[in-house]
Amino acid sequence: MKIAKEGYPLIFSGAVLTAVAAIAGWKSAGAALGLATFAMAAFFRDPERRIPAGEGLVVSPADGKVVGIADAGETSRFTGTAMRISIFLSPLDVHINRFPVGGKIADIQYKQGEFLAAYKGEASEKNEQNALKIVDGKGRFFGVVQIAGVLARRIVCRAKAGDILGRGDRFGLIMFGSRTDLYLPHGCKIEVSEGQRVKGGETIIGRFA
Numbered sequence: 001m002k003i004a005k006e007g008y009p010l011i012f013s014g015a016v017l018t019a020v021a022a023i024a025g026w027k028s029a030g031a032a033l034g035l036a037t038f039a040m041a042a043f044f045r046d047p048e049r050r051i052p053a054g055e056g057l058v059v060s061p062a063d064g065k066v067v068g069i070a071d072a073g074e075t076s077r078f079t080g081t082a083m084r085i086s087i088f089l090s091p092l093d094v095h096i097n098r099f100p101v102g103g104k105i106a107d108i109q110y111k112q113g114e115f116l117a118a119y120k121g122e123a124s125e126k127n128e129q130n131a132l133k134i135v136d137g138k139g140r141f142f143g144v145v146q147i148a149g150v151l152a153r154r155i156v157c158r159a160k161a162g163d164i165l166g167r168g169d170r171f172g173l174i175m176f177g178s179r180t181d182l183y184l185p186h187g188c189k190i191e192v193s194e195g196q197r198v199k200g201g202e203t204i205i206g207r208f209a
Contacts, residue, residue, distance in 0.1 A: 004096060004173055006156055007044025014040055043176070046096050049201040051168035056208035058188060059168055060198040061100045061144045062180035064089040069194055072183050077109065077131055078143035081183040083190060085205055086124060087198060089149075089178045097146060097172045098201035099165040100182055103136035108161050113148075124181055130155045132171070140208075143183030146174050168201035 003011065014037030021030035052059065068086035072078065089095055113128040128148040135141050146155045157172040165171060174180070184190070188206040192198060198205070 001041070002046045002048070003041060004044045004046045006173065006175075007040060011037060011040050011044065043091065043095065044173075045094060046170070047094060049098070049168060049199065051166075051201050052204055057167070057204055058100045058142070058182075058184065058206040058208075059098070060087065060192075060200050060203040060205050061097055061182050062087045062089055062198075062200045063094040063096075064180070064198065066192050066194050066196045066198060067179075069190065069192075078133060078141065078183045080141045080185055081143055082186045083184045083188070084124070085182040085184065085190070085192065087180045087182070089174070089180065091176055094200065095173045095175065095178065096170055096200060097144070097174070097180060099134070099167060099169045099171055100144060100205065101134065101136045101142060102164075102166045103134045103142070104164045105132055105159055105161050106135050106141070107133040108157065108159070109133075110155075124179075127179075128155065130157050130172075132157070132159070140185045140187075142185060143181070145181040145183075146172060147179040147181060148174060149176075149178045170201075 018030055018033040018037055021033055064087040067088045070084050072081045072084040109131045111129050113126055130146040132144045154175045159171040184206055188208055190206045191204050
């Protein structure tokens, strides 16, 4: 099982503590630490995905459950976008974020904020977040926002402004339960519904005719 590099320090620390507890004969502590280490490894899993091929496709930027499909409105952050798809990630979901389309990162903006439950609508505006503005090869603008939740206290973005990534490429992760919002431009037909579970880089969120 492939593990995201950000998980290695935590997994290694857990393994060391488990070994120490086992050597000292602390069976209960050793068992608890062993389970915690296994859970940590599972959280940071980074499975390969089958990225769909084809023109005009937009894939999910995260694993999880679609908890909202709403009019994006004209915001200063993502001018020109029409709809916002909100995806809630529980601690059991894969937390790797992926690029929804092939394109260039025009801008990245980080904002401090609260740590409300990520499934709540107001989390899109109030929570700590990292926003990527993406422009594809046809000049269409998209937005992907990594949003921290109650448990999530660290947002990781490996990409930087000016980077060019392909559809489904990994660009970061959010630790321990979170939310990812995808902003879609006008003319994109939405292919998912509220309550649907999606896979990052694999599930088709929308398409252009």
